[in-house]
Amino acid sequence: xxxxxxxxxxxxxxxxxxxxxxxxxxxxxxxxxxxxxxxxxxxxxxxxxxxxxxxxxxxxxxxxxxxxxxxxxxxxxxxxxxxxxxxxxxxxxxxxxxxxxxxxxxxxxxxxxxxxxxxxxxxxxxxxxxxxxxxxxxxxxxxxxxxxxxxxxxxxxxxxxxxxxxxxxxxxxxxxxxxxxxxxxxxxxxxxxxxxxxxxxxxxxxxxxxxxxxxxxxxxxxxxxxxxxxxxxxxxxxxxxxxxxxxxxxxxxxxxxxxxxxxxxxxxxxxxxxxxxxxxxxxxxxxxxxxxxxxxxxxxxxxxxxxxxxxxxxxxxxxxxxxx
Amino acid sequence: xxxxxxxxxxxxxxxxxxxxxxxxxxxxxxxxxxxxxxxxxxxxxxxxxxxxxxxxxxxxxxxxxxxxxxxxxxxxxxxxxxxxxxxxxxxxxxxxxxxxxxxxxxxxxxxxxxxxxxxxxxxxxxxxxxxxxxxxxxxxxxxxxxxxxxxxxxxxxxxxxxxxxxxxxxxxxxxxxxxxxxxxxxxxxxxxxxxxxxxxxxxxxxxxxxxxxxxxxxxxxxxxxxxxxxxxxxxxxxxxxxxxxxxxxxxxxxxxxxxxxxxxxxxxxxxxxxxxxxxxxxxxxxxxxxxxxxxxxxxxxxxxxxxxxxxxxxxxxxxxxxxx
Amino acid sequence: xxxxxxxxxxxxxxxxxxxxxxxxxxxxxxxxxxxxxxxxxxxxxxxxxxxxxxxxxxxxxxxxxxxxxxxxxxxxxxxxxxxxxxxxxxxxxxxxxxxxxxxxxxxxxxxxxxxxxxxxxxxxxxxxxxxxxxxxxxxxxxxxxxxxxxxxxxxxxxxxxxxxxxxxxxxxxxxxxxxxxxxxxxxxxxxxxxxxxxxxxxxxxxxxxxxxxxxxxxxxxxxxxxxxxxxxxxxxxxxxxxxxxxxxxxxxxxxxxxxxxxxxxxxxxxxxxxxxxxxxxxxxxxxxxxxxxxxxxxxxxxxxxxxxxxxxxxxxxxxxxxxx
Ligand SMILES: [Mn+2]
Ligand SMILES: [Mn+2]
Ligand SMILES: [Mn+2]
Ligand SMILES: [Mn+2]
Ligand SMILES: [Mn+2]
Ligand SMILES: [Mn+2]
Numbered sequence: 001x002x003x004x005x006x007x008x009x010x011x012x013x014x015x016x017x018x019x020x021x022x023x024x025x026x027x028x029x030x031x032x033x034x035x036x037x038x039x040x041x042x043x044x045x046x047x048x049x050x051x052x053x054x055x056x057x058x059x060x061x062x063x064x065x066x067x068x069x070x071x072x073x074x075x076x077x078x079x080x081x082x083x084x085x086x087x088x089x090x091x092x093x094x095x096x097x098x099x100x101x102x103x104x105x106x107x108x109x110x111x112x113x114x115x116x117x118x119x120x121x122x123x124x125x126x127x128x129x130x131x132x133x134x135x136x137x138x139x140x141x142x143x144x145x146x147x148x149x150x151x152x153x154x155x156x157x158x159x160x161x162x163x164x165x166x167x168x169x170x171x172x173x174x175x176x177x178x179x180x181x182x183x184x185x186x187x188x189x190x191x192x193x194x195x196x197x198x199x200x201x202x203x204x205x206x207x208x209x210x211x212x213x214x215x216x217x218x219x220x221x222x223x224x225x226x227x228x229x230x231x232x233x234x235x236x237x238x239x240x241x242x243x244x245x246x247x248x249x250x251x252x253x254x255x256x257x258x259x260x261x262x263x264x265x266x267x268x269x270x271x272x273x274x275x276x277x278x279x280x281x282x283x284x285x286x287x288x289x290x291x292x293x294x295x296x297x298x299x300x301x302x303x304x305x306x307x308x309x310x311x312x313x314x315x316x317x318x319x320x321x322x323x324x
Numbered sequence: 325x326x327x328x329x330x331x332x333x334x335x336x337x338x339x340x341x342x343x344x345x346x347x348x349x350x351x352x353x354x355x356x357x358x359x360x361x362x363x364x365x366x367x368x369x370x371x372x373x374x375x376x377x378x379x380x381x382x383x384x385x386x387x388x389x390x391x392x393x394x395x396x397x398x399x400x401x402x403x404x405x406x407x408x409x410x411x412x413x414x415x416x417x418x419x420x421x422x423x424x425x426x427x428x429x430x431x432x433x434x435x436x437x438x439x440x441x442x443x444x445x446x447x448x449x450x451x452x453x454x455x456x457x458x459x460x461x462x463x464x465x466x467x468x469x470x471x472x473x474x475x476x477x478x479x480x481x482x483x484x485x486x487x488x489x490x491x492x493x494x495x496x497x498x499x500x501x502x503x504x505x506x507x508x509x510x511x512x513x514x515x516x517x518x519x520x521x522x523x524x525x526x527x528x529x530x531x532x533x534x535x536x537x538x539x540x541x542x543x544x545x546x547x548x549x550x551x552x553x554x555x556x557x558x559x560x561x562x563x564x565x566x567x568x569x570x571x572x573x574x575x576x577x578x579x580x581x582x583x584x585x586x587x588x589x590x591x592x593x594x595x596x597x598x599x600x601x602x603x604x605x606x607x608x609x610x611x612x613x614x615x616x617x618x619x620x621x622x623x624x625x626x627x628x629x630x631x632x633x634x635x636x637x638x639x640x641x642x643x644x645x646x647x648x
Numbered sequence: 649x650x651x652x653x654x655x656x657x658x659x660x661x662x663x664x665x666x667x668x669x670x671x672x673x674x675x676x677x678x679x680x681x682x683x684x685x686x687x688x689x690x691x692x693x694x695x696x697x698x699x700x701x702x703x704x705x706x707x708x709x710x711x712x713x714x715x716x717x718x719x720x721x722x723x724x725x726x727x728x729x730x731x732x733x734x735x736x737x738x739x740x741x742x743x744x745x746x747x748x749x750x751x752x753x754x755x756x757x758x759x760x761x762x763x764x765x766x767x768x769x770x771x772x773x774x775x776x777x778x779x780x781x782x783x784x785x786x787x788x789x790x791x792x793x794x795x796x797x798x799x800x801x802x803x804x805x806x807x808x809x810x811x812x813x814x815x816x817x818x819x820x821x822x823x824x825x826x827x828x829x830x831x832x833x834x835x836x837x838x839x840x841x842x843x844x845x846x847x848x849x850x851x852x853x854x855x856x857x858x859x860x861x862x863x864x865x866x867x868x869x870x871x872x873x874x875x876x877x878x879x880x881x882x883x884x885x886x887x888x889x890x891x892x893x894x895x896x897x898x899x900x901x902x903x904x905x906x907x908x909x910x911x912x913x914x915x916x917x918x919x920x921x922x923x924x925x926x927x928x929x930x931x932x933x934x935x936x937x938x939x940x941x942x943x944x945x946x947x948x949x950x951x952x953x954x955x956x957x958x959x960x961x962x963x964x965x966x967x968x969x970x971x972x
Binding site: 003157226227228239271272273275276279309313322 | 858
């Protein structure tokens with residue numbers, strides 16, 4: 001039904017080399033089960049499809065990492081953050097895993113896990129692209145949420161609501177083991193960040209987005225302009241000469257298509273719109289990494305399979321699957 | 325998540341003064357339960373949200389009116405109308421309630437109840453705006469139905485299918501207690517009426533719409549132009565210097581989002597489209613009154629909460645809630 | 649609620665003469681039940697609505713044909729095809745039935761049955777139009793699938809995936825009773841074929857579509873351009889002087905609206921988009937025949953009624969029903 005992409009990647013060494021990292025981690029929020037996301041996606045045949053239908057050569061250690069050996073013995077709240085040591089050490093390790101793929105010029109796919117893991121994936125991509133090409137990356141963050149709280153503005157203390165703050169330097173790390181490993185240089189510029197699908201944004205986050213002029217397309221914009229025009233504007237903002245890291249939170253989709261996720265919000269993207277976003281990003285030839293996060297197969301008896309299939313579809317589209 | 329609107333109202337004395345009337349009345353049709361709509365919406369937190377999140381000062385008697393003291397002892401069919409005396413006296417009383425808020429230059433929100441109550445709300449708004457500003461109002465009627473039957477053309481005799489006919493003078497009142505209280509001067513010009521969402525319109529109604537050149541956007545138009553262009557055309561027809569009364573029948577939404585309503589019709593607006601309509605009306609700064617009607621929490625075990633949440637969302641959007 | 653169409657047909661002798669053929673045949677695929685489609689559609693009131701609401705004079709033998717007398721005693725696979733003799737003889741007979749209506753200049757509605765029957769309907773329409781008007785027909789094929797496999801490229805061997813191949817001459821018939829009756833002259837030019845709704849197309853089919861430059865609008869195109877622009881382009885490709893045969897596979901709709909069909913595929917048309925396609929085709933005045941196929945009422949307890957209602961809606965829209 002599908003065949004290898006005909007798009008030539010601009011910032012990779014080869015079009016069909018794919019690094020895969022499966023991250024069974026749920027410490028960035030408090031609902032158990034999202035750590036089973038990667039296994040569910042893989043059991044649904046995702047990696048096989050990428051290999052057999054889309055022609056990728058997979059670089060994968062065949063493991064779903066739970067990083068149990070890295071877990072701290074005790075992990076008290078710190079600056080309001082839940083599990084701060086665990087999230088810091090896991091994302092630090094993950095940054096290296098992603099970097100180790102990306103430094104070879106391979107496309108990197110990370111299957112989460114909650115969205116806190118993007119601290120690691122974006123950090124890894126950012127470092128590799130800077131070293132390989134001397135460039136900054138852009139991030140397209142497809143999400144119902146802005147995930148730009150600092151520890152201080154967060155109500156829940158869940159770090160999956162903070163990755164953008166840490167990556168852009170709005171939130172500062174401290175000691176090495178408290179996100180200090182991120183260094184002082186931001187991994188991502190707020191100017192290179194584009195949101196799509198927002199519809200549940202905290203007051204403080206709204207202010208930050210406005211104050212920094214962050215390019216953000218809410219569901220209102222999707223309704224107003226249509227998804228095709230939104231993608232034109234989003235990709236126009238990034239430009240054609242910038243490597244793109246696509247971080248896709250499955251909760252960007254409406255619960256009708258992706259009910260089995262930790263923080264579902266109504267009024268979201270249709271699956272068709274989600275696929276369309278992924279297809280457009282692929283067509284740029286600029287994609288260097290993708291995260292698919294927040295698939296939590298344990299939350300819904302009925303909706304889990306639906307959510308997993310939606311997740312597989314998003315990944316396939318971003319990696320070059322087409323309808324015709 | 326939300327904060328007060330930044331839109332300055334053109335036809336109100338202040339942006340944040342909100343009159344609220346809760347109308348627990350179901351006599352305009354024959355399914356019990358729609359009288360419980362206002363209580364359900366309020367219990368879902370709607371008024372609290374308007375106050376705390378959107379910063380409105382509420383003027384509300386903290387009552388859900390059932391107008392029991394006004395009910396006639398006997399109310400036989402008349403000119404084919406069911407409950408004519410009851411609907412007449414309730415809407416007459418409601419017209420005064422809405423007027424008493426609107427004369428102070430406050431925005432007025434009416435929670436129904438079936439759609440017959442719009443005879444009262446539009447009459448009240450119309451009178452107040454004429455007195456305060458010497459202007460006619462426009463009405464945006466978002467509905468699966470045109471509600472423009474006269475008693476003579478109606479098949480069911482349910483008055484919730486007739487409010488537009490009475491308001492525009494297509495149906496004439498007679499004795500004071502049989503809608504004679506509306507007077508001879510129409511409360512609304514057919515030229516100032518815009519429909520959105522129509523998809524179940526009687527033959528006679530179609531003829532009236534055509535004969536009078538009423539601006540009506542059916543679901544076919546929503547599909548053809550998209551909701552953004554429809555709103556441009558709808559608001560363009562009204563112009564920027566006319567106060568707007570938004571009368572939102574929740575059955576305009578597709579049953580997928582609002583199943584718990586008396587006369588659901590498939591092929592309706594998505595919740596996102598409904599919210600978009602409400603947001604656009606808010607952005608005009610011309611809104612002077614809103615009705616939300618036909619939420620009937622008793623019709624569906626499963627769908628009632630969904631419908632109530634949809635109703636709350638529509639009201640919040642019309643009153644200035646934004647995603648970003 | 650509805651009334652006769654005001655569109656004047658360009659290629660028919662009268663606007664309101666409708667030939668109806670009910671085809672209770674399921675031999676083009678292997679799931680039982682799709683032969684009950686016509687009965688379900690008729691019992692849901694479809695023909696009554698066409699007569700009473702839309703003002704058609706029906707020419708119908710009041711039979712749901714199962715063609716039992718034509719069934720071969722034995723029907724072994726041949727060139728990988730399942731039931732080749734049965735499908736050949738039924739479609740041959742159906743071609744005559746459709747022709748017998750179409751030669752009088754009547755619009756022809758065929759209710760299937762699986763999509764293999766379009767071999768017969770298109771053949772019948774094609775012959776009648778050529779004889780009556782000396783013209784070729786165009787076909788608008790609304791479907792999740794391209795149905796353009798040859799016996800040799802088909803994996804399943806189900807002939808409902810091959811009708812376009814036989815009609816366009818990509819697949820050749822042989823002996824009279826093995827589709828040889830179709831003759832050497834193609835019934836349809838690949839240049840006069842337009843697809844809408846594609847989203848599950850086999851590799852070989854993709855290649856054929858590309859190699860022959862077939863005009864095909866996938867769901868990606870529907871998302872990109874919107875259904876209104878897609879219809880402009882589709883009808884622009886056909887032009888205003890070509891009679892149109894509309895072959896509507898109900899699986900073009902998303903399973904949300906049409907779950908009860910043999911090969912449902914997610915990410916399909918909304919019912920509103922499906923209706924819009926049918927409405928636009930009607931408005932051209934060029935429609936000479938319509939098939940509605942693949943409604944299988946036995947597949948779903950819950951979804952059958954939904955699917956049947958959707959099917960009725962599509963037919964009514966193609967035959968002139970309007971919202972306003
Ligand atoms: Mn997220
Ligand atoms: Mn999220
Ligand atoms: Mn109404
Ligand atoms: Mn209604
Ligand atoms: Mn088909
Ligand atoms: Mn099909």
